[in-house]
Amino acid sequence: MKMYLRVFIAVGGVLLVLGGMGAVKGLQVEALIARSESLVTAPQTVTVATARMTRWDNTLSAVGSLEAVQGMLVSAEMSGKVDQIAFEAGTQVKAGELLLQQDVSEERAALRAANSRARLAGKALQRAKLLNNENVVTESVLDEKEAEYEQAVAERERIDAIIAKKTIRAPFAGRLGIRLVDKGQVLEPGQAIVSLQSVDPIFVNFKLPQQHIHHLETGLGVRAYPTATKDDPISGRITALNPDVDPDTRSLQVQAILANTGERLRPGMFVRVSVLMPEPEPVLIIPVTAVLHAPYGDSVFILDGGAAASDQGSPVLRQTFVRLGEKRGDFVAVLGGLQSGEAVVSTGVFRLRNGMPVTIDNRLSPDFELTPQPENA
The missing domain is CATH 2.40.30.170 (Efflux pump adaptor protein, beta barrel domain)
Structure with a gap:
């Protein structure tokens, strides 16, 4: 019987201690709640920009x-050894400027002989014409002399054409690329010499x-x-x-x-x-830094005042979702969710929340430009 009494007294003492501790903790929690209710959140300092209408080039x-505009690989038309390279890689050249000369020593010798034959055939033709006028030679003899002269002239022109093809000139003005041949090299028809652009x-x-x-x-x-x-x-x-x-x-x-x-x-x-495009497009723009990007959508914080002011008279924030368009420079076009003239927080939006009281200090606002030029670009 005494044992049960001692157990009962011990259990009662433990319960009494626990009850006292619970009462103390309850009083502490009530005090913290009352203290937190009496605290006033200090307004957050923000910078503000106004959503405004402007006209962007419709693009x-x-x-x-x-x-x-003109570009080609200058190449050899005929086979032959490179006798002279008249250009420097990477330089600007004019139309008709000499680029490369192939060996034409044989062609020049043949041209001298062709010139001699053409001169002789021309003199023979003149004599035949005079004699024909005096009825000394027949028309058939005159025709033969004319044919011989024309053949001599054609042979001379053929050799001139070969020399011209082996004298490679710039077909148009442009800039040359890297040289692809060397002096003394034997070129094949179609072999590339240099790029001209x-x-x-x-x-x-x-x-x-x-x-x-x-x-x-x-x-x-x-x-x-x-x-x-x-x-x-x-x-x-x-x-x-x-x-x-x-x-x-x-x-x-x-x-x-x-x-x-x-x-x-x-x-x-x-x-x-x-x-x-011919007509500029009217757009509503805000700074890109005013947009809070999130998986569930893009949003901005609009500055509300008047009836929406906090107990301290400070304006409060209202978060609203927006639909965005093209981005240019430091600005982005707003296609929906915002009206012209509404003030939005322009920086630091990631640390804000809906209904937060704020104070405005635009001295801290950066300069927003359509064509920014960073100094370290």
Whole structure:
């Protein structure tokens, strides 16, 4: 009986201690709740930009490939040994400028003999004409002398043509590439000598979807953005449109010509191309840094005031989803979810939440530009 009494007393003591500890913890939790309810969240400092309407050039974008207006591999027409190389690799040449001379010593000797025969045949023809006028020789003799003279002249012209073919000149003005032959080398017909490219101006070829056919015409302006450089875009115009559409891609082949001062562009490079349509397009724009990107959609924080102000009188944020369009420079077009004139938070949106009170300090706002030029670009 005494044992049961001692157990009962012990259990009662443990329960009493636990009850006391629970009461103390309950009082502490109530105190923390009351304290948190009495705390006021300090407004977050933000920068603000106004959604505004502007007009952007209405453009069609594509990726194009550059092609020389005139370009070829200069090659030998006839076999023969290289006697003279008259150009330096990489230099600019004029149309008709001598590039390479093959050995024509035999042809020059044959030409001298042909000139002599042509002169002799010409004198014989003149005498035959005089004698024919005096009825000393017949018409058949005169015809033979005329044929002999024409054959002599034709032989001379044939040898002249061979010498001209072995005297290789630039067919048009352009820039030469790397030399592919050496002096003393025997060339075969069709063997490449050097690349010659006329690159100022230069063509750009690109494709556009078939639904834009009715908006395209020659003379429309284009801008090319070289991906290999950080230079300004290069302006040009459309010069040709293919009459047919590619049946595999349902796209139209377009060719434009670009100014290439300084030869920044080279054949074979690819560039980003924008075709400028006649009418600029009205768009609603905001800074790209104002957009909070998330898997469930893009959103912005709009600045609300008046009835939506916090207890401290500060404006509060309202998060709203937006539909975005084209991005240009530091701005992005908004296609839906926002109205012109609404103020949106322009920086640091990842640390904001819906209903948060804010204060505005645009001294911290960066300069937003359509064509930014970073100093370390």
